Ligand SMILES: O=C(O)CCC(=O)C(=O)O
């Protein structure tokens with residue numbers, strides 16, 4: 312006759328299962344199905360939640376700017392000022408991240424290179440003006456761009472296994488926008504993921520076009536109203552939803568991934584539609600790929 316296990320045996324098994332869940336099952340689920348763990352978006356979301364996360368095509372690594380030893384000369388003084396918006400996820404507002412001369416130089420070098428921006432749904436890259444209406448230009452890695460790569464690396468404490476991606480200027484004319492999305496893709500288990508984002512405003516001769524985070528809470532402190540939309544849509548302190556005004560030269564920096572490599576749901580964000588004029592943004596993304604150096608023998 313089959314005898315049932317004793318209660319004390321079942322209890323011991325259950326104790327063994329706890330570390331299996333914490334150290335094996337939970338990280339696996341977070342790595343492969345990050346969207347299962349993301350909370351639903353707030354009802355104050357201007358756009359729907361249907362956009363696929365990411366936009367990263369992992370089929371090759373030509374999107375990374377290799378450290379190739381090419382020399383570059385940077386301005387001796389970097390005059391940026393930082394303001395901490397959030398510790399978890401880490402979000403830092405940076406005044407004057409890029410000088411007027413640098414911003415104008417990048418605007419000039421990209422002006423003839425724009426093509427319609429694409430979205431990537433994990434399988435195909437396509438133009439989808441419903442999700443993203445802007446033009447983008449891949450920047451040559453000239454002296455100015457290399458200095459920005461260097462600044463972005465230094466800002467993050469020269470963190471190991473972090474690679475600056477090739478930079479794109481993004482131009483939004485009237486009605487240009489990018490619906491809510493994550494910059495991370497939940498792809499660390501497949502090799503790497505986008506660890507952090509600098510959203511740099513190169514040109515902001517526009518109305519609208521703010522960078523919106525519906526899952527962040529409005530901070531206290533009048534000082535923030537220089538950089539955030541405080542009025543108009545009735546947003547008060549402590550309310551959900553933060554919109555950064557596009558201001559030439561300034562940048563928003565945020566970390567996309569937790570220490571365990573999973574993406575922060577709070578980083579769900581959008582480029583609100585430009586209603587008048589033109590906004591040009593610069594994406595400076597840092598790619599985290601722990602095994603890259605070994606795999607390529609660098
Ligand atoms: O332009 C913005 O405000 C945000 C752009 C953005 O989120 C992106 O390009 O991934």
Ligand SMILES: [Fe+2]
Nearest residue numbers: 492493494580
């Ligand atoms: Fe983004």
